[in-house]
Amino acid sequence: MTDMKNTDMEEINIATDVLVLGGGLTGIRAASEIAGSGYKVIMVEKDAELGSKKGPELIGLKEEYKGLQDLENKITSDSNVEILTQASLVSAAGVTGDFTARLSKGEEVIEHKVGAIVVATDFATGALNEKYGLSPAANVLTQSQMDELLASEADKEKLANKTVAFLVSLGQEGNPLVLERVLSSALSLQEIDGCVVYIYAGDLKVASNGLERMYKESREKGAVYFKLTEKPEIIENGKTISFFDTVARRNIEISPDLIVVEEELCANQLNEGIAEILRIDVGPSGFLQNDNVHFFPVRSNRDGIFVAGSTREISGLPSAWTDVENIALEVRDLLGDGKKSVAKNKAVVSEDKCVICLTCYRCCPHGAIYWGDKKAIISPVACQGCGICASECPMDAIQIGGFSDEEMIEEVKSGVASGNGTPRILAFCCQNSGFEAGEMADIFKMQLPDGLRKIKVPCAGKIDLDYILNAFVAGADGVMVMACHPGNCKSENGNTYAQWRVNDAYRMLEEVGLEKDRLCFVGTASNMGSGFSSIVVDMEKRINELGLSPLK
């Protein structure tokens, strides 16, 4: 990530074994693919058995089923894969390339050095009967119960001449996998003599390959869809379902023999514990990935810890397979042959200044920092060079290669010098967003103030309060902090730190009587060339209204 100005490199050795957490199909596939690229894999599963739970993950994979069974069988004889069942992860100290994983199996605790960790937990299903006010009864089935009935030939016969009503996307927002389960049961039921299918649906989540065709096929075979915007009225625990049809302008009442309630697919309950041990973030709905495009598809906030399939979002096996191949690439790229060339000056901690207060350990979004006897230690492999730690360190004990405080202040001073009467505006720009947008505006010859000077930083989190104040002291008429939009920072919250520092600076400007409008914080993105131009032009206008800085 860091644009290294200094290329003094050193070679270090890293561990090349890989830990896979979860022995479901995604975990097995991950273990098999990583072992296939020559790394030793330790796979940990909490249950006694590996492989498929024969649940919703197999929906729609009839043709692929044999291959999945082969994969399950093959993994146990793969000499590169060590399998620990009925086991769990207790702790994982260290950083990427050098994790010490402690695994418990029964009474025993096994310690293992690994270079990378893959989390591959499966999703869980949850009943939604309560959302519809339905209690478990002979006529009320969950989707899983319907799946089981349809899996048995004997039970299937009992469904002949039955009227079956499905409820979907009305008790939850839903997603394509939930819909696929409904469509595939509906199509199976339609093969049974005299079976009539009604589907009460909110938004049909057809955004997955093949679902629109399944939807059409089920309609052609006679399934009736009622597309509603709210739940129908359910009378006598599902004996009758009633709703007002807005097209026919009348109530439609149906009394089905069976009512099938959709299920939610949710994050594995192990996720939270795993996240705590691995120090990775829990994203929306308990899945282990933040909603941040820079982490997609398989990265977590810590380098060397990858998330696959249903660990990171509700995912069928096809997208889990995509994830696994991406992880296989990442692992190869990260571990290589166990020798890694790293920049010596990526982030350097001064032993003289460091008091091991652990501010850096706490604020590092990449989990790249630990500590020794005399000072904090920043792993050159795990460090992404964002510089948040350097700006947060109360002792100024950390310097980032190419972006040391000395170099930055020098750049601030030379940026403010050589003013020629036009307002001098210093823009601290994150190299991932504001800086790129500015370059684009420049190259496309969009309007830019003459007195604008961009100062590149590795992440907005590197923008020290001192830099902002120094800029004003040196005579800047305006200072801009151009960070990534919230939710788009590669270092997760570098932009938040920058915002806080700008807020601090506002207070200080007020104290010395300098107008607040001379300083601004803006969210930008690399593709906002025209946006950049209009933002800085507006800034120049405001400065012109205020006049040049009285500190000049």
Added chain:
Amino acid sequence: MSTKNKKVMVVGGGIAGLTAAWELSRFNIDVELIEKTPFLGGHAIQYCCKATDECRQCGACTVEAMLKNVVNEPKIKVHLATEVGKINNSGMFSVDLKKSSYKPDFAKEGVIRGYSKNNSPLHVIVDKEICKKNPDACPEDAIELDKIGFSGKLDVDAVILASGFQPFDGEQKGTYGYKKFPNVVTGMDMERIIRENAIVVRPSDGKTAQKIAFIQCVGSRDENLGNLWCSQVCCPYALRMAERIKHQNADAEITVFYMDIQNAGKDYAGFYEKCKTEFRFVRNIPVDVFPIENDSLSMRYMKEEDGLCINEEFDLLVLSVGIMPGPDNSNMSDLFDVGLNEDGFFAGIDKLNSTSTLKDGIFLAGTVAGPKDIAASMAHAGQAASEVIKHLGVS
């Protein structure tokens, strides 16, 4: 260890092709990247940032970063305005490349412009005559389309097809009046409008649009057209764009006409709830659009509350056009001897191995194999690269 690097041809320089090329280059594989237009980045590079106060996870900015990776990577050789003429498979693939026959359809001004600073060249002159008449339109650094493009032979060890999709042609749904009425635009047009101007204006008069309608599923999920697929991206882009418009202009009134809203982002439920408080959702797809005074538009649709049809006026209509199979798919299918699926996209071996084809050594990445958003296209390209690496036995 072999002394010679393996070499892979990637066909298509959109987000999937760029990602596949870059992933391969990380493992010391030489890449020949073939792009038929004069620009890299495909459709995705034309998309705007849809952030409001916060990022909306559209992923458009990640295209910029990937483009930068590729143009700075010496192991990737880019051939713009070039296409594959012939290919023979005899262990290695022998490929004849030729200058592409590409002619842009939006180049009435005679010059087309790249959308990114890394997009080299930045300006391409399509029609020199127009430049003679209007020299201002043709910047000094512009390159003539005739002068770029590569003809020659290549030998490669594997091929990744990443030629992408085409947006649905709004004109095919004639009753919406696309290209007849100036204020009927497609989602694709809106992306460019925002990317170039940073604000949403009506094409007819450059004024801010106050009352805006989005019509979903234009070209997708359409039995009459035989398009039996959901394009997967249109609900997310329309809602994100609508949010962005509303953020910039709190007074804007936005209506979304839809069949079924599809999920956008990881926190889709929360996002949709927020949208419902800000826009009006009407579960009905209008059929006819009529021009009224001031270049505004009148649309007829049925109200759910009372089942009655009404006419309503809008300043701007956005057609959420979907993802269609690429225009060259059937030619390419013949050329590479790889089959298409029933929808006209390239067919993978099965659902799990969706980047491998029945043809040994030829792989698929991105929307060439079906609708995908930016993140999914990039992930698919990563999968394709990984399959190629396994196929070539690169260690």
